[in-house]
Amino acid sequence: MSKRGLRIIIVGAGKIARTIVSQLVDEGHDVTVVDINPVVIDEFTQSCDCMGVVGNGATYATLKEAGIATADMFIAVTQSDELNLLCCTIAKQFGDAATIARVRNPEYNREVGYLRDKLGLALIINPELEATKEIARILFLPTALEINSFAHGHAEMIKLKIPEGNLLDGKAIAYVGQKSEGVLICAVERNGQLVIPHGDFVLKSGDVISIAATRKNYLSFLKLIGFNTKGVRDTMIAGGGIASYYLADQLLKSGIAVKIIERDPVRCNELSDLLPKATIINGDAADKELLLEAGIHHAQSFVPLTGIDEENIVLTLFAKEVSSAKAVTKITKINFSEVINKLDLGSVIYPKLITAETILRYVRAKKATIGSNLETLYQIFDARAEALEFSVNKGSAIINIPLKDLKFKKDVLIGFINHKDTIIIPSGNDIIQEGDSVMVVTTHHGFTEIEDILL
Amino acid sequence: MNISMIRYILGKVALVIGVIMLIPCICAMCYQEKEGITYVIVASSLMLAGFLIALVKPANTTIYLKEGLVSTSMSWILMSICGALPMFLTGEIPGFIDALFESASGFTTTGASVVNNVEGLSHTTLMWRSTTHLIGGMGVLVFLLALLPTKGGSQVNLMKAESPGPVVGKLVPKLRQTAKILYFIYLGLTALEAIFLLLGGYSLFEAVNTAFATAGTGGFGIRNDSLASYSLYGKWVVAIFMILFGVNFNFYYFLIMRQFRKSFEMGEVRTYLLIILASTAVIAVNICHMYSSLGMTITDSFFQVASIITTTGFSTTNFDCWPTLSRLILLGLMFCGACAGSTGGGIKVSRLMIGSKTLGKQFSLLLHPKNIKKIQSDGKAIDHDTVRSVNTFFVAFMTVYILSVLAVAIEGRDIVTTISSVAATINNIGPGLSEVGPAFNFSGFTILSKLVFIFDMLAGRLELFPILILFHPMLYRNIAASAKTDYIDPIKSR
Numbered sequence: 001m002s003k004r005g006l007r008i009i010i011v012g013a014g015k016i017a018r019t020i021v022s023q024l025v026d027e028g029h030d031v032t033v034v035d036i037n038p039v040v041i042d043e044f045t046q047s048c049d050c051m052g053v054v055g056n057g058a059t060y061a062t063l064k065e066a067g068i069a070t071a072d073m074f075i076a077v078t079q080s081d082e083l084n085l086l087c088c089t090i091a092k093q094f095g096d097a098a099t100i101a102r103v104r105n106p107e108y109n110r111e112v113g114y115l116r117d118k119l120g121l122a123l124i125i126n127p128e129l130e131a132t133k134e135i136a137r138i139l140f141l142p143t144a145l146e147i148n149s150f151a152h153g154h155a156e157m158i159k160l161k162i163p164e165g166n167l168l169d170g171k172a173i174a175y176v177g178q179k180s181e182g183v184l185i186c187a188v189e190r191n192g193q194l195v196i197p198h199g200d201f202v203l204k205s206g207d208v209i210s211i212a213a214t215r216k217n218y219l220s221f222l223k224l225i226g227f228n229t230k231g232v233r234d235t236m237i238a239g240g241g242i243a244s245y246y247l248a249d250q251l252l253k254s255g256i257a258v259k260i261i262e263r264d265p266v267r268c269n270e271l272s273d274l275l276p277k278a279t280i281i282n283g284d285a286a287d288k289e290l291l292l293e294a295g296i297h298h299a300q301s302f303v304p305l306t307g308i309d310e311e312n313i314v315l316t317l318f319a320k321e322v323s324s325a326k327a328v329t330k331i332t333k334i335n336f337s338e339v340i341n342k343l344d345l346g347s348v349i350y351p352k353l354i355t356a357e358t359i360l361r362y363v364r365a366k367k368a369t370i371g372s373n374l375e376t377l378y379q380i381f382d383a384r385a386e387a388l389e390f391s392v393n394k395g396s397a398i399i400n401i402p403l404k405d406l407k408f409k410k411d412v413l414i415g416f417i418n419h420k421d422t423i424i425i426p427s428g429n430d431i432i433q434e435g436d437s438v439m440v441v442t443t444h445h446g447f448t449e450i451e452d453i454l455l
Numbered sequence: 456m457n458i459s460m461i462r463y464i465l466g467k468v469a470l471v472i473g474v475i476m477l478i479p480c481i482c483a484m485c486y487q488e489k490e491g492i493t494y495v496i497v498a499s500s501l502m503l504a505g506f507l508i509a510l511v512k513p514a515n516t517t518i519y520l521k522e523g524l525v526s527t528s529m530s531w532i533l534m535s536i537c538g539a540l541p542m543f544l545t546g547e548i549p550g551f552i553d554a555l556f557e558s559a560s561g562f563t564t565t566g567a568s569v570v571n572n573v574e575g576l577s578h579t580t581l582m583w584r585s586t587t588h589l590i591g592g593m594g595v596l597v598f599l600l601a602l603l604p605t606k607g608g609s610q611v612n613l614m615k616a617e618s619p620g621p622v623v624g625k626l627v628p629k630l631r632q633t634a635k636i637l638y639f640i641y642l643g644l645t646a647l648e649a650i651f652l653l654l655g656g657y658s659l660f661e662a663v664n665t666a667f668a669t670a671g672t673g674g675f676g677i678r679n680d681s682l683a684s685y686s687l688y689g690k691w692v693v694a695i696f697m698i699l700f701g702v703n704f705n706f707y708y709f710l711i712m713r714q715f716r717k718s719f720e721m722g723e724v725r726t727y728l729l730i731i732l733a734s735t736a737v738i739a740v741n742i743c744h745m746y747s748s749l750g751m752t753i754t755d756s757f758f759q760v761a762s763i764i765t766t767t768g769f770s771t772t773n774f775d776c777w778p779t780l781s782r783l784i785l786l787g788l789m790f791c792g793a794c795a796g797s798t799g800g801g802i803k804v805s806r807l808m809i810g811s812k813t814l815g816k817q818f819s820l821l822l823h824p825k826n827i828k829k830i831q832s833d834g835k836a837i838d839h840d841t842v843r844s845v846n847t848f849f850v851a852f853m854t855v856y857i858l859s860v861l862a863v864a865i866e867g868r869d870i871v872t873t874i875s876s877v878a879a880t881i882n883n884i885g886p887g888l889s890e891v892g893p894a895f896n897f898s899g900f901t902i903l904s905k906l907v908f909i910f911d912m913l914a915g916r917l918e919l920f921p922i923l924i925l926f927h928p929m930l931y932r933n934i935a936a937s938a939k940t941d942y943i944d945p946i947k948s949r
Contacts, residue, residue, distance in 0.1 A: 007628075025628075030627065030628040030629055030632075031628050032628055038838055045611060045625070046520075046609070046611065046612070047609060049610070049611070049628070049629055049630050049631075050628050051625055051627065051628040
């Protein structure tokens with residue numbers, strides 16, 4: 001990339017920092033990590049091409065050493081919400097950086113708009129909330145492994161696995177396109193290999209595919225190929241942390257019955273105050289008898305949200321064993337995607353990746369020129385591919401040219417064009433107009449503007 | 456152990472050395488010397504070999520600390536051998552061990568020579584000797600880092616292994632950018648010195664050679680009497696630039712970034728300058744009876760102090776004739792060395808500062824056994840690991856030094872020669888005292904002693920551990936184990 005990278009300061013060298021630092025460095029940015037613990041700073045400077053500063057990120061001296069005066073962006077992702085907000089407020093006083101804070105506490109979350117405006121923050125990220133939104137989307141459509149939403153909810157991309165003996169087995173993608181209107185297969189994963197497919201690509205059972213379409217179109221498509229499109233009616237949640245609260249809150253609002261199993265009686269009381277409609281069970285979710293007693297074998301869905309990844313995985317495997325419940329597993333820390341993919345857990349949610357997506361989107365949008373703006377970014381298939389949505393502004397090089405006349409890079413696919421809230425699955429004759437937004441699926445990384453898809 | 460990556464780095468190093476060997480070739484062209492042909496042949500074969508070795512980029516480019524240490528020490532051994540080839544093949548230094556000594560002395564910026572008549576060497580070889588100083592001063596791997604695009608952050612282990620000092624940090628977040636800044640400062644200062652010397656009426660050849668030799672704090676002269684026949688102006692220019700190259704390069708970076716306060720508050724630089732002033736004063740008083748004018752006394756004492764503390768090793772007079780006090784001060788300065796993060800060798804001022812503060816802490820612990828005290832440097836507490844690494848460095852240094860002295864002592868020379876010859880090589884100085892003083896050189900030693908000196912020079916330049924780790928048996932078990940896995944896989948996948 002010829003353009004100079006941004007100068008980015010990250011306070012708090014935790015899980016999220018680890019995920020975003022390496023990606024930001026790979027995309028050419030100058031990253032400085034600040035943490036009070038010299039040991040983790042040492043680990044960061046050993047493993048990433050970034051600078052480390054040891055100190056309290058809420059003090060001027062430390063921020064000055066980290067170069068706040070010339071920084072373009074400031075990201076506070078320490079353990080504590082209050083510290084993050086304080087860091088950002090102080091950073092704002094001494095420099096002109098765009099500030100991003102992680103705020104997780106539901107009490108602050110209710111005032112998130114106010115906080116952002118009054119403190120002059122560019123972005124507030126709430127990994128727990130974002131993750132549970134994604135979990136909720138999956139529970140509304142349990143046959144999907146993953147659902148990503150685009151164009152303010154006008155279009156979605158769903159991931160599913162083709163089962164044995166399905167209609168799609170042995171069919172070419174072009175055939176699928178003829179059979180069902182307005183549905184496009186954007187990416188296929190077969191035996192661990194990711195492909196951005198052409199029309200003549202033949203699907204097989206066991207493939208994991210990503211489909212872009214409007215909700216209406218993909219629902220009729222799913223019905224056509226014999227998938228269940230009903231949402232779940234009840235959910236059992238193991239663990240009663242912040243994420244459980246956010247998830248239960250969303251599900252209850254949609255009329256889904258929620259059962260929460262929490263170990264700590266005090267927290268159980270709090271939850272029952274906050275979520276009067278939910279069934280709160282006080283007990284250890286890792287206790288098999290308790291799970292059976294709570295009725296896991298006839299639950300329609302099961303979401304383990306304990307703080308321990310290993311426990312979540314085991315609970316999901318157990319739920320799969322004793323019931324036909326749709327399970328969604330949240331994995332916060334462990335980093336063995338090769339092994340996890342083999343476990344057949346079904347849907348897996350990585351909150352840190354969701355946060356990283358949000359931050360990367362913001363950083364890339366800041367770097368881009370005025371011709372287009374990156375609206376949405378999802379890293380799909382273990383971040384091996386990206387699904388990006390650009391809004392196309394005046395002056396972009398791709399406006400009003402039929403797609404067949406544009407020279408695209410290899411492994412770039414246009415998923416849809418959103419023209420005045422109408423989703424168009426494009427063909428060669430379609431054109432992109434000013435004010436449209438375009439969804440692109442690609443195995444390239446680091447696209448910042450729509451012109452990057454061109455050769 | 457990532458053997459493919461070590462192979463790749465070594466290939467690149469050979470390539471870089473080949474390219475740099477073209478500098479003396481240009482010199483050969485200007486002076487129409489036939490030695491140039493040998494240099495061109497060696498250079499092109501190195502470039503070809505390096506290109507072929509580094510042709511296949513390893514799939515996994517992660518370097519852990521051990522790979523960093525091993526590839527650094529192997530690179531330096533490889534460089535020394537490559538550098539010796541043309542000097543040996545042109546016949547100007549007949550013995551290969553002698554050529555290796557000269558080459559290692561050049562790259563490690565020692566400046567100890569086995570050549571009796573320097574003025575008898577071809578311009579090409581003189582240029583090559585100075586060029587080895589230039590590239591050895593900042594380090595060839597740092598040079599590689601500045602050129603190669605690096606992915607991931609593990610390459611910082613290469614810089615750590617090659618750069619002197621107890622703590623190696625980056626100036627800016629990007630390693631490549633840091634390496635570029637360091638080379639920019641380094642080459643900028645070198646060019647400045649060459650310009651000053653040109654203004655003083657020296658030939659372009661002499662100005663460039665002397666500047667290169669000063670920049671790396673090397674000390675290969677191109678005259679038989681080193682710098683004794685230079686004008687007063689020339690001596691002072693070289694002396695001041697020697698001191699400048701002995702300063703921690705962070706100092707210049709802060710200056711460029713206009714953080715004047717930060718640069719002048721660097722405790723190490725202050726102490727370094729203080730040591731220079733104090734030593735100069737004591738020596739000047741001590742030797743003033745030998746000189747007729749005060750100016751010459753100060754010039755000579757200042758020049759010698761600057762030359763020894765920065766571990767350059769130029770001389771303007773035979774300081775071996777000086778009184779015992781002055782000679783011992785110089786011997787002490789040999790061990791002291793320049794600042795960390797400079798091109799100089801020795802133990803480094805910052806290590807001595809940490810060491811003496813540790814000593815002070817020990818005393819206060821005797822008085823107040825429950826006293827908790829952190830050692831500070833530039834207003835920041837130094838973590839325990841750094842203090843421990845400084846202490847182990849002292850131990851390792853003394854062990855290597857004593858063993859080397861014993862090995863050289865087999866020859867049966869006098870004590871001053873034996874002690875100072877090892878001190879002069881392990882600290883990358885060049886001339887020592889007595890039989891290795893400024894008026895003599897290292898040509899008379901036996902092969903065994905020369906090999907010990909070569910080892911000492913490399914160990915001193917790389918600050919011991921990268922070289923010492925090569926002697927750890929566990930390393931070879933490690934290499935053998937990964938040779939099986941590393942080398943079977945890529946072949947299968949291709």
